Amino acid sequence: MWTFINGDWVEAAKASVHVSDLAIQRGYGVFDFFRTVNHKPLFIDDHLARLKQSASILRLSLPYTLDALKQIILELINRNQLATSGIRITVTGGYAADTYSISTPNIIITQAPLTMDDVFDEKKSIRLITEEYVRELPTVKSINYLMGVYLQQKVKDAGADDVLYVKDSCISELPRSNVFVVTHNNELLTADTNVLHGITRKHILQLASSFLKVKEQPVHIEDVLQAKEVFVSSTTKRLLQVHSVNGNSIANGKPGNVTQQLYQLFLQLEQNNTLQ
């Protein structure tokens, strides 16, 4: 397996950075992550645009144009020959002589195999707990997951699968997923602030707008608890139903028809975008 680091192709096992990198010193860097389907990168332009925006907000100079990055990614895919995979582009704060100031970023692009089920499993759903928290600089896909990783034990102790961030009774996101509410009036609600603008989220909103009233607005925790359906979205999950929040089951745990419909539409879109 090949990894790309700062212009060099190296064996994945040998891909390392010096300890003076600002990611290791100060947790400072951004990344993006997307899948390949059928050897094709999925929604790559969306992901590269978001990477550029994340880097810009953190004042990291991307060492390549997005076109050049795309060519590197296509070469990575060609070298590694993984049909179904995850590709991660990490851009760090670089080697800081003073251990604190932004320097010339290091860029690392890795690819790893991924297993995806391409069918909606209506029996699959997740249990959430809530935590009072908003990610720092939430529109930036930074590498700061201190709270997400830290909270894993609390999630486990509660017998749950993941954590939903809440602030002043409004929900925002999960550490690695966006979250949506389907109301009994067939409205689709999702938070507009304090969230990362997920690429899967973006496409779901577009797909849903043809048959649901879509509202990007503050979403109250009560909206979640009273919902007809709740689901989360991410690159690796596509859409996944939420069974319960803090032990309160959503709609008595019934399978979500809207979630299933959107999953099918998303899968179709994904396939259309990655035809040979």
Add this chain to the structure above:
Amino acid sequence: MWTFINGDWVEAAKASVHVSDLAIQRGYGVFDFFRTVNHKPLFIDDHLARLKQSASILRLSLPYTLDALKQIILELINRNQLATSGIRITVTGGYAADTYSISTPNIIITQAPLTMDDVFDEKKSIRLITEEYVRELPTVKSINYLMGVYLQQKVKDAGADDVLYVKDSCISELPRSNVFVVTHNNELLTADTNVLHGITRKHILQLASSFLKVKEQPVHIEDVLQAKEVFVSSTTKRLLQVHSVNGNSIANGKPGNVTQQLYQLFLQLEQNNTLQ
């Protein structure tokens, strides 16, 4: 220069970690930092105890006992022969196969030269701006300095030197320093919550208690603006006067006698602790 990584002594320039480390993937790790004075580590037991506590809260298993770490540090000092230096111990989340879960930590100990002036300069003081923010898990010396590094530009644009974190009108700390207020009643105030418990802070509180009323309590931003003196403390700064906050000068910018007295006491303590 030598660096210690996971049991190996390597040339500092070759000290690297694989990109799958949770520090690079998720900004997850802890560290501690102390000085050597006269080839002796300063307050090393305090720093190692805090490292252990930070690691414990983040569920990182320290790969060595504190006694073993101390021996490694003494060997590092002996190998590198730097009289005045900074030593950093970093403990990361380790190599995570799933890029998200805590694994066997990597431990890295680096040493670098440091320039210290051993005199109090009453003309030296810093200008602060404030920012509404509390560090995540503030009692942990984690590597998460996303906001601190991010805010550097805002500090620069304001013509200031550093940023003071404030939450609900109470101050907590600077990204890398604690902060103290001397009142006109000769009380020494410093925040008790939402702060890292600095080792310099600890010794200042002990030294001050012999001649000031010391209060660890919530400190209001108004206490800062009305103060007789305000100073910050850190391993590399010892004590350093604050000239102004958001452009409001403290006590008309007069030199701080209490700050100077505490600086002298601290310097004496430091020298007593690092005699040959």
